[in-house]
Amino acid sequence: MQSIDLPLESSPVGAGGYAAGEGRGELAHVMPARVLVAVFAALILLTILTVAAARFDLGPANLTVALGIATVKATLVALYFMHLRYDSPFNALVFVTALVFLALFLSLTMLDAVQYQPDIRSYETAPDSGFLAH
Amino acid sequence: MISHAEPLGWHPPHLAHHFDTPRQQFAAGKLGMWIFLLTEVLFFGGLFCAYAVYRANHPEIFIYAHQFLDKPLGAINTAVLILSSLTMAWAVRCAQLSQRRGLVLCLALTLACAAVFLGIKYVEYDRKWEEGLKWAGSYAPRQVREPIPPRDPSLPAFPPDHGHGSEPRNVGIFFSIYFAMTGLHAVHILGGMGVIAWILRRAVRGDFSADYFNPVDYTALYWHLVDMIWIYLFPLLYLIH
Numbered sequence: 044m045q046s047i048d049l050p051l052e053s054s055p056v057g058a059g060g061y062a063a064g065e066g067r068g069e070l071a072h073v074m075p076a077r078v079l080v081a082v083f084a085a086l087i088l089l090t091i092l093t094v095a096a097a098r099f100d101l102g103p104a105n106l107t108v109a110l111g112i113a114t115v116k117a118t119l120v121a122l123y124f125m126h127l128r129y130d131s132p133f134n135a136l137v138f139v140t141a142l143v144f145l146a147l148f149l150s151l152t153m154l155d156a157v158q159y160q161p162d163i164r165s166y167e168t169a170p171d172s173g174f175l176a177h
Numbered sequence: 178m179i180s181h182a183e184p185l186g187w188h189p190p191h192l193a194h195h196f197d198t199p200r201q202q203f204a205a206g207k208l209g210m211w212i213f214l215l216t217e218v219l220f221f222g223g224l225f226c227a228y229a230v231y232r233a234n235h236p237e238i239f240i241y242a243h244q245f246l247d248k249p250l251g252a253i254n255t256a257v258l259i260l261s262s263l264t265m266a267w268a269v270r271c272a273q274l275s276q277r278r279g280l281v282l283c284l285a286l287t288l289a290c291a292a293v294f295l296g297i298k299y300v301e302y303d304r305k306w307e308e309g310l311k312w313a314g315s316y317a318p319r320q321v322r323e324p325i326p327p328r329d330p331s332l333p334a335f336p337p338d339h340g341h342g343s344e345p346r347n348v349g350i351f352f353s354i355y356f357a358m359t360g361l362h363a364v365h366i367l368g369g370m371g372v373i374a375w376i377l378r379r380a381v382r383g384d385f386s387a388d389y390f391n392p393v394d395y396t397a398l399y400w401h402l403v404d405m406i407w408i409y410l411f412p413l414l415y416l417i418h
Contacts, residue, residue, distance in 0.1 A: 069273075069387075070199060070200055070203045070273075070387075070388075070390070070391075071203065071273065071394065073270055073273045073274065074266060074269075074270055076267075076270065079263060079266050079267055079270065080263075082263075083259065083260070083262075083263040086259045086262075087256060087259060090252065090255050090256060090259065090411075093411075093412050093416060094248070094252050094416065096416075097412070097416035097417075097418055099418075100418065101418070105417075105418035106418075109412035109413070109416055110409075110412070110413075112412070113408050113409050113411075113412055116405075116408045117405045117408050117409070120262060120401050120404060120405050120408070121401075121405070123266075124262050124263075124265075124266040124397075124401045124404075125397075125398055125401045125402075130207075131204060131207075131208075133208065134207060134208060134211045137208070137211040137212055137214075137215055138211060138214065138215065138218075140215060141214070141215035141218040141219060142218065144219060144222075145218055145219060145222045145225075148219070148222055148226060149222070149225065149226055149229055152226050152229070152230060153229060153230065153233060156229075156230040156233055156234065157233060157234065160234055
């Protein structure tokens with residue numbers, strides 16, 4: 044007879060401590076099926092595009108194009124498959140924080156990484172280093 | 178309507194006592210999952226960093242060695258993983274709509290895609306093994322390919338007296354990076370399969386509905402991150418120009 048929803052609706056803040064309507068209903072945004080299919084189609088098309096782009100010699104731009112397409116794909120996955128677009132912005136902030144620290148990690152390392160190459164080369168080419176015997 | 182008020186202490190069956198509302202419980206679990214994903218990004222970040230440093234210093238090795246990777250298989254695997262992300266996202270949708278059969282089907286399809294991915298990965302690893310294309314130290318190629326001349330003429334050509342025949346030196350390090358990155362990724366696929374199998378068992382049992390689908394959602398977040406990492410691995414390892 045009585046729906047189990049009723050107790051929740053009857054009290055603004057129930058004895059259990061939660062407000063009306065919070066016990067049931069949507070916990071999160073439900074992604075429409077056509078959005079899921081559209082995102083999937085876009086991801087497949089971008090995969091074909093990145094394979095096709097690798098066939099052309101674009102100079103150093105090849106890497107930029109490949110990473111650019113990958114980033115568009117990753118953004119689609121994050122926004123729609125992972126619901127970030129409809130989610131609490133705090134979760135997006137956590138994810139962006141990860142990317143910021145990743146960028147910091149990579150860029151600071153890269154600043155230093157090339158510094159030692161002249162030393163390594165001179166060591167490699169030194170006749171008595173034993174390196175050439177490899 | 179006070180007569181219908183819940184008895185003192187009543188709460189929805191899936192609401193843990195330390196949360197006020199199911200919504201709060203869901204949001205807290207999700208935030209926890211995102212923080213875990215943050216550590217995963219940085220975990221893989223170490224390998225991406227190794228890749229970046231080595232490629233910046235020795236582009237010739239990457240240009241030479243990527244020829245040995247199977248582009249069609251890599252592309253098929255990318256599509257398989259993207260398909261598994263779709264079925265996983267659809268599983269969350271089914272759970273949110275209390276569609277039990279749809280949820281079970283989507284989870285089973287996701288598991289199947291993951292198995293296909295690992296199967297293809299096995300074929301690739303097996304061929305590398307057969308051809309002697311192993312990590313630095315064990316690298317002993319059966320066949321040496323023609324080195325690709327450097328695109329930038331200012332770069333030094335490969336020293337002919339190094340490495341295996343006309344190969345650039347230290348090609349094995351490319352395969353160290355390849356096996357470490359794809360291997361760690363494959364371990365994540367395996368782990369994800371374990372969790373999805375557990376979720377599938379619970380879905381069959383009827384644990385999930387519009388009121389409670391939290392574990393499905395958190396597992397999906399992890400699965401999409403694993404997909405996302407492969408989205409970067411594929412062009413970085415297979416599509417070098």
